[in-house]
Amino acid sequence: MTTTILDGKRTAELTRNALLDTISQLTQSGHTPGLAVVLVGNDPASRVYVNSKVKACEQLGIYSQKWVLSAETTQTELLDLIHKLNEDPRIHGILVQSPPPSHIDETEVIRHIDPRKDVDGFHPVNVAKLVLDDPSGFVPCTPLGCMELLKTYGIPTVGKHAVVLGRSMIVGKPMASLLVGKESNATVTIAHSRTEGLEEVCRSADILVAAVGKPQLVKASFIKPGAVVIDVGINRVRDASSPRGYRLVGDVDFPNVQPLCSAITPVPGGVGPMTIAMLMSNTVKACRQISGC
Numbered sequence: 637m638t639t640t641i642l643d644g645k646r647t648a649e650l651t652r653n654a655l656l657d658t659i660s661q662l663t664q665s666g667h668t669p670g671l672a673v674v675l676v677g678n679d680p681a682s683r684v685y686v687n688s689k690v691k692a693c694e695q696l697g698i699y700s701q702k703w704v705l706s707a708e709t710t711q712t713e714l715l716d717l718i719h720k721l722n723e724d725p726r727i728h729g730i731l732v733q734s735p736p737p738s739h740i741d742e743t744e745v746i747r748h749i750d751p752r753k754d755v756d757g758f759h760p761v762n763v764a765k766l767v768l769d770d771p772s773g774f775v776p777c778t779p780l781g782c783m784e785l786l787k788t789y790g791i792p793t794v795g796k797h798a799v800v801l802g803r804s805m806i807v808g809k810p811m812a813s814l815l816v817g818k819e820s821n822a823t824v825t826i827a828h829s830r831t832e833g834l835e836e837v838c839r840s841a842d843i844l845v846a847a848v849g850k851p852q853l854v855k856a857s858f859i860k861p862g863a864v865v866i867d868v869g870i871n872r873v874r875d876a877s878s879p880r881g882y883r884l885v886g887d888v889d890f891p892n893v894q895p896l897c898s899a900i901t902p903v904p905g906g907v908g909p910m911t912i913a914m915l916m917s918n919t920v921k922a923c924r925q926i927s928g929c
């Protein structure tokens with residue numbers, strides 16, 4: 637079977653290019669989109685993510701603020717900053733990099749972000765808007781990126797059986813909501829760590845989205861021939877032959893699964909690059925909605 641590789645790098649570039657005109661028009665009318673990224677503590681992976689988000693803003697002409705707070709920052713101090721950012725007219729999107737140190741109550745922090753600026757789509761108001769099919773809400777960037785890949789490659793979803801593997805609030809649940817929603821009209825099954833007969837459930841999928849965090853859990857025996865496979869997983873596995881001592885793999889056993897699929901995302905270079913592109917898109921959307929432009 638000929639398999640289409642769903643190229644996230646290329647699709648993210650198309651998304652960014654499509655945003656450039658809007659950003660320039662907004663800037664000319666005095667409403668430059670602005671994103672504040674807040675990092676508490678010095679987790680090295682989080683630092684890398686935060687820096688790449690700020691860099692993406694710079695490349696597109698989006699104003700950005702990077703707040704790096706010490707690991708000892710209190711909940712009250714963090715909430716004070718969130719309240720300031722809520723009031724700052726230069727800022728349209730606020731993102732608190734996850735995970736914060738354990739003394740910070742992340743759920744509470746998210747509830748203090750103005751939902752109009754919640755470009756991560758984690759605030760309960762935005763979760764509700766997603767379920768309500770209200771397009772003014774913000775959808776978490778990773779599932780939004782998966783949908784953008786399906787759209788860009790013209791993959792039909794209407795009436796298809798989609799299986800979403802994983803039920804997190806960041807990926808699995810919003811992904812299932814998008815697929816079952818009015819725009820996609822798929823029939824959706826959510827599978828998770830307690831699902832019985834996982835392999836069989838997955839094998840019934842026309843579209844399989846894996847968001848589990850278990851390296852290469854999805855084997856060839858999980859795949860219906862001709863299925864579309866979206867691999868959200870990013871897992872480090874030891875690899876002595878790599879200069880870094882590890883390599884990145886997804887939740888899907890790509891070499892063995894790929895020949896069975898009609899389309900599949902690679903890891904890296906699939907869903908990953910889409911996530912930041914969708915964050916930029918959400919920031920521009922927030923700017924338009926807040927400024928009324």
Ligand code: NAD
Nearest residue numbers: 778802803804807828829847848849868869870907908911
């Ligand atoms: P999570 O740990 O919050 O959720 C994992 C889900 O998988 C849970 O719902 C759990 O029930 C399910 N699960 C665990 N073990 C299972 C098993 N053996 N069988 C079936 N289901 C099982 O993870 P998450 O935040 O949703 O992330 C999932 C993966 O996606 C991770 O590898 C993460 O790094 C990656 N991720 C990638 C991006 C990106 O930009 N590409 C963004 C977010 C997360």
